[in-house]
Amino acid sequence: MTADDHVLARDLADEAGRLLLALRARGGDPDVLRAAGDRLSHEFLAAQLAARRPADALLSEEGIDDKARLAADRVWIVDPLDGTREFGEEGRADWAVHVALWERAAAGEGEDTDGAGTLTAGAVALPAQGRVLSTGRGGLGGLVPPDGGVTGGVVPPGEKLRIVVSRSRAPRLVQRVAELLGAELVPCGSVGAKVATVLSGQTDAYVHAGGFYQWDTAAPAAVAVAAGYHASRIDGAALAYNGEDPLIPDILVCRPAIAGLLLAAIREATHAI
Numbered sequence: 001m002t003a004d005d006h007v008l009a010r011d012l013a014d015e016a017g018r019l020l021l022a023l024r025a026r027g028g029d030p031d032v033l034r035a036a037g038d039r040l041s042h043e044f045l046a047a048q049l050a051a052r053r054p055a056d057a058l059l060s061e062e063g064i065d066d067k068a069r070l071a072a073d074r075v076w077i078v079d080p081l082d083g084t085r086e087f088g089e090e091g092r093a094d095w096a097v098h099v100a101l102w103e104r105a106a107a108g109e110g111e112d113t114d115g116a117g118t119l120t121a122g123a124v125a126l127p128a129q130g131r132v133l134s135t136g137r138g139g140l141g142g143l144v145p146p147d148g149g150v151t152g153g154v155v156p157p158g159e160k161l162r163i164v165v166s167r168s169r170a171p172r173l174v175q176r177v178a179e180l181l182g183a184e185l186v187p188c189g190s191v192g193a194k195v196a197t198v199l200s201g202q203t204d205a206y207v208h209a210g211g212f213y214q215w216d217t218a219a220p221a222a223v224a225v226a227a228g229y230h231a232s233r234i235d236g237a238a239l240a241y242n243g244e245d246p247l248i249p250d251i252l253v254c255r256p257a258i259a260g261l262l263l264a265a266i267r268e269a270t271h272a273i
Contacts, residue, residue: 082096092189095189096191098216100121123136124219135223204254206254234251
């Protein structure tokens, strides 16, 4: 991975977002618009990555999952249009483009690194918000966290934790966690848009346990970690990408200072369900 990978992720997410904004501005039937957006962004990203990183593999929500990626050292994981539902709703800004790079870990003497790797670059474009978050320098794109930022402490007495959740439904586990902590649930669309609310301080945490795919979380997780935030499975285990099964069951993104509090509440809620 080089600095150019950070730039490429940011630039491709940004340009795909611009294409989607132009498509959306033409209007039309929402379902037709959603399908066209998925296709347009995927075709752009796939073509650009094939031309600019021809040796790398690709895992895209809108593409065929070529299992050759499992033997690749570098795999781009993209969600061409995350928050497709919101994209088709006039005036909504909580949709995104996700572009992330996974790289295989270098093997030391006697080590077997088959399947071991990490996210090394990523970008989340929020086109309707005029913002791109990335793992590169100045990656929060003008987004300014509240006083204390990532190092801020727990929620002050008298204030509620705010947990960002899906617009359509909050998983039962998350509802139980909110009850245990007296937290407020804040609905939002795309995973990228949800994580952006955490990084901006609009919310305190993103907790999801309803299952989703690698492309849903790869870029948001990469950006969050690069900005100093906690990102893990809901049991505290590390997030793993480029696995054979594209499914990922759950995620927690929050400030490190409240990770222990949330993980403890998740454990208690899990045992109670």
